[in-house]
Amino acid sequence: MQEKPPVPGTPATAPTERREFLKQGCAACLGLAAVGAPVAVGVRVLLDPLHRSGGSDAFVKVTTIDSLPEDGTPVQFPVLADKRDAWTKFTQVPVGAVFLQRQGARQPLALSVVCPHAGCFVDYLEDQESFLCPCHNSFFKKDGSLKDEQSPSPRRLDTLDVEVRNKTEVWVRFQDFQLGITEKIPIA
Amino acid sequence: MMKRVLAWLDERTGLGRFAEACLFQNLPGGSRWRYVWGTLVVYVFLLQAITGFFLWTGYSPSTQTAWESIHHIQSEMAGGWILRGLHHFGAQAFVVVLVLHLLQMVIYGIYRAPREVNFWIVMLLLPLSIAMSATGWLLPYDQHGYWASRVPIGIMGVTPVIGPMLQKFAMGGSTVGHHTLTHFLALHAGLLPLCIAGLLGFHYYLNRKHGLGDVSKDCACPDEKYFPAQFLKDAAACLAVFLVLLGFVLFPYWQNPTAVPGVHLGAPADPSEQYSAARPEWFMLFLFQFLKYFPGGTEVWGAIVIPGLVGAVVALMPFVAQWRHGHRFNVLFLGTLLAAAGILGRMAAVEDSKDETYLSAKEQSHRNAERMHQLVAERGIPPSGAAALLRDDAYTQGPKLFAKNCASCHRFDGHDGLGHKPLTTHTVRTNETWESIAEFRFMPVTALRELNPSFTGPLKPEDKIIAQVRPWGPDLKGFASREWLAGLFDPARVDGQHYFGGTKFKDGKMSKWVKKNATPEKADDIKKVVIALSAEARLKSQAVADKADAEIIKQGRALMVGDMACTDCHSFGKKDPDATGPELTGYGSRAWLIRFISNPAHADFYGKRNDRMPAFADKKILDAKQLGLLADWLRGDWYVPPKNGAK
Secondary structure (H helix, E strand, O other), rough: OOOOOOOOOOOHHHHHHHHHHHHHHHHHHHHHHHHHHHHHHHHHHHHHHOOOOOOOEEEEEEEEEEOOOOOOOOOEEEEEEEEEOOOOOOOOOEEEEEEEEEOOOOEEEEEEEEEOOOOOEEEEEEOOEEEEEEOOOOOEOOOOOOOOOOOOOOOOEEEEEEEOOOEEEEEEEEEEEEOOOOOOOOOO | OHHHHHHHHHHHHHHHHHHHHHOEEEEEEOOOOOHHHHHHHHHHHHHHHHHHHHHHHHOOOOOHHHHHHHHHHHHHOOOHHHHHHHHHHHHHHHHHHHHHHHHOOOOOOOOOOOOOHHEEEEEHHHHHHHHHHHHHHHOOEEEHHHHHHHHHHHHHHHOOOOHHHHHHHHHOOOOOOOHHHHHHHHHHHHHHHHHHHHHHHHHHHHHHHOOOOOOOOOOOOOOOEEHHHHHHHHHHHHHHHHHHHHHHHHHHHHHHOOOOOOOHHHHHHHHOOOOOOOOOOOHHHHHHHHHHOOOOOOOHHHHHHHHHHHHHHHOOHHHHOOOOOHHHHHHHHHHHHHHHHHHHHHHHHHHHHHHHHHHHHHHHHHHHHHHHHHHHHHHHEEOOOOHHHHHHHHHHHHHHHHHHOOOOOOOOEEEOOOOOOOOEEEEEOOOHHHHHHHOOOOOHHHHHHHHHEEEEEEEOOOOOEEOOOOOOOOOOOOOOOOOHHHHOOOOOOOOOOOOOOOOOOOOOHHHHOOOOOOOOHHHHHHHHHHHHHOOOOHHHHHHHHHHHHHHHHHHHHHHHHOOOOOHHHOEEEEEOOOOOOOOOOOOOHHHHHHHHEEEOOOOOHHHHHHOOOOOOOOOOOOHHHHHHHHHHHOOOOOOOOHHHHHO
C-alpha cells in the first residue's frame, strides 16, 4: 500500500482518520473478545484429557505358569485390571490381551497382541508357528521377530515385561506402544 | 498474494461482496444503542452454541452416565465449572434478550407492515427457547432436572388428542430413561438449535430486505456504515452481556472459595427418592403458579388453551396496530402481560419462601449434593452409576431409616434423626393437668404451654393440645459410647427419658441395680466397667481411646464378671443359658446391633421380656442392607472427608 503524502492545508483529516482507525480497532477487539472468551473456556475444557496420564503400567497378574503349554506354544490371555475411565471406576475389567509362551527354564515370553504397524490384533497360526496380522499381512516368528523383511510392520512384535511371582503366578506389565515407528516407545 | 486468493474466492462464491455488503450496510440516521438487541439475540445464541458444543464433547447421555459425566466436567475437568456456568446462565439470558427484543419491536412499532413476518419470527423463537431450556434441564439427570422435567412432559401429555402419543414419543417409552436422554439431547443440541439458527438467519435476511424500521425522522443525524460505528456498539453490548454472565458464574466462588465451585448439580436422579423442591426456571415460574389455579382435569386450559389464546392475540398485533389506538392497545397488552407474569412469578417465589416442605427439601438437596461430591471423591463412581453411592451411604440413609422405623419410640439427640421433634395432638382426658401431661411426655411444663399458646387456663377434658410424642425407648445418640453408658449407670438418669424412663424396664432390675450400686464410693469401678463395656462396641470414634486404655479395659472386664456381677443376669465372654438381660459380648458392635434390631426378643437379648420393639428382620420390615446402614449410622461409622478438603 502506498502511503499518502501529507497534504499541507488539510490537517483536520488526520485526527478524524486516526479516530476512525481507533474505532475500527476497538470494534474488532471487542467483537473478538466477546466470541473468543467462551471459545477459550471451551477449548480449555476440551484439552483437559491431554493433561491426564494414561492408565497405570503396574504389573498385573495374568495367569499361572501351569496354564502355559509345555511345548512353548503361545497362548492368548485376557489382561484384567482396575481402570478409571474418565468418571467410572472399573474393578477387574479386560484392558487388553497378551500372548504368553514358555521358553524352557527361562522366564516366559510375553508378546503384545497389537501389530506395531497399524494396531490390528494379530493371530497365531499354529501350523506355521508364526503370527500373522490380518490387516496388512505382517508376518512374525514365534518369538515375535519379523519373519519376512517385506512385512509392512516397522518392528518386531512388542515384548512386555514379565515376572513370575510366588513360583507360579505370571505377572505382566501391560503397556501400549506407539505404532508405525521403528522404536518401541510406550504411550504415556 | 493474499488479495489475489481472496479475489479468486470472491469471483467464484461472491462471499466477499456479501460480507462487504453486510459489514458496510448503510444505516440511515447513523448507529443507535437500541439497535443492539437483535445482535444480542444472535450473540447469546452463539454463546450457547459454543459452550454447548464444548459441554457436548464431555457429555454422555444415559441414565448411568449423564449425571456422572456432568459431575466429571464440573469438578474434574479444568474450567469445566465455568463452562457449565456460562451455559446455565446463558440459557436464561437468551430468554431475557428475546423478550426484550420483542418488547422493543412492539414499542417502536417495528411490527407494522411489511415487517409482520419478522415479528412472528421473534415470537416463534420464544417457545423454541423455552423448549431448549426444558430439554436442557433433564440432561444433567440430577434430582432437580429429573423431577422438574416431569412437568413439561406431563403438560405434553394433556395436549388434546395427540397428548399421550406425543408424550411417549418424546420420552422414548413410557418412563424416563436412556431414550428420554438421547431424545432430549438430539432435540437440545440438534433439531432445536437448527430451527433457531434458521429463524435467526431468516430474521436477518428480512431485516436487510426491509431496512431499519425505526429511524427517527426528525433527527438530522448523518448516515453511518454498520462497521465500525454500529459494530462497536454491538460488540460492546455483547461483551457486556458476557461479562455479566461470567460475573454470575464467578460471584459465588468469589464469595465462598472453599465450596465446590459451579452451578448447582443435585444428587443423581432417583425415582424412588422424594424431591419436593422441583421448580421450573424462574422465567417459567409464572406458568407454574398459574397452573395452581386449575383444578384437576382442567390443566389443559392453564397449560395450553389460555397461553395459546394469549399467543394468538400477540401474533395478531401487527393487524391490530392498523386500527386507531391499536398500537397503544398492543403496548398496553404486552405490558400488562409482562406485569402479570412478573406478579405470578413473584407470588410463586413468596409462597415457596414460606413453604417448610419446599425449604427443607431444598436444604436436603444441597446436603445430598455435597455428600455426593465427597463420596465420588472417596470411592469413585461404580459402573452402575453414582446413584448407588448415595443409596449405600449410612450418613445419608441412616437418619431416614431411623425417622421412618425407630422414631416412633426412640429419639436421636432429642429429635427423629432428621432434626424434627415429633409432635402429636393430645386429647385431654379427665383428671389430666398441664403438669401430668408434661411429666408423661417428658417435657418441661413451660415447653408444653409454649406449644399451646391459645390455652391459658387449666385444661378441660376433650381439649386438643399439641404435645411431644412420648419417647417410649432410649435416646440412641452415641449408643454404647462411654458418654451414653455413663448416663445409663447414673442413678439420676437410668430411669429418665433418655434411658429406661419410657419403657417397662423403668423399675426393672437394671434400673434398681444402678440405683443401689452406682454409689459415689464405687464411681471408679463403674467408670472402668463403662470403659470396658464401651470397648466391646469398637466404635470408630473411640478407637484411639480404647487403644490407650487397654489396661483399664482389662480391669473393667474383670469387674464385670467379678465384683460388679454383671454376669449374674447377662452373658459376657461365654454364653450363659440362664441369662435374663441382653448379651454383653460385643455389646454395641455392628454385628450385635444388627442382631438386636433383627430380633430384640431373641434369647440372647430381651427374650420374652422384650418391650414393644418389633423384630425388624424377622418381620421383614428392614432388609439386611438397611439394617447395616442403620447400624453403621447409629455407630457413627461412615466416610468422613479429611478436613481442609485435602485429597
